[in-house]
Amino acid sequence: MSEPSFYHQIYRVVCRVPRGQVVTYGQVAVILGCPGAARAVGYAMHRTPHGQGIPWHRVINARGRISIKGDVYAAEAQRALLESEGVVFEDGDRVDLKKYRWPGPEDPFEFGGE
DNA sequence: GAGATGACGGGCT
DNA sequence: AAGCCCGCCATCT
Numbered sequence: 776m777s778e779p780s781f782y783h784q785i786y787r788v789v790c791r792v793p794r795g796q797v798v799t800y801g802q803v804a805v806i807l808g809c810p811g812a813a814r815a816v817g818y819a820m821h822r823t824p825h826g827q828g829i830p831w832h833r834v835i836n837a838r839g840r841i842s843i844k845g846d847v848y849a850a851e852a853q854r855a856l857l858e859s860e861g862v863v864f865e866d867g868d869r870v871d872l873k874k875y876r877w878p879g880p881e882d883p884f885e886f887g888g889e
Numbered sequence: 890g891a892g893a894t895g896a897c898g899g900g901c902t
Numbered sequence: 903a904a905g906c907c908c909g910c911c912a913t914c915t
Contacts, residue, residue, distance in 0.1 A: 781912060800897050804911080813897040815912040820896050822913080834896075842896045849896080 785819045792833045795860040796877040799837045806879055808887040832856040839870040
């Protein structure tokens with residue numbers, strides 16, 4: 776299409792994550808059809824444009840924790856946003872993925888479709 | 890075009 | 903249990 780860049784697709788997927796739920800970087804990569812591109816997803820999140828209404832705070836690592844490292848404020852903000860959506864942190868800073876993990880799009884072809 | 894980056898993931902020590 | 907290392911991918915400089 777116009778811009779089949781993964782970045783744009785990543786943002787699109789994140790925007791589909793319902794409020795109160797979260798997804799892992801690796802999962803987003805899988806949804807896009809690139810299992811293993813979790814790193815790229817993280818890179819995209821780092822460059823997530825602000826003011827786009829992208830719920831970037833709903834993206835966490837496979838351990839259910841905030842992976843942000845360079846911006847402690849952003850990390851705390853993410854946690855605050857998640858808690859404000861009803862997400863509960865256990866053990867101090869861990870989210871129960873089996874409870875808040877977004878199952879994914881009902882139509883896998885929505886993103887991985889040709 | 891090549892090298893370095895990074896908010897990852899899984900495995901091993 | 904916690905920390906360290908390697909591999910993966912797309913983007914950036």
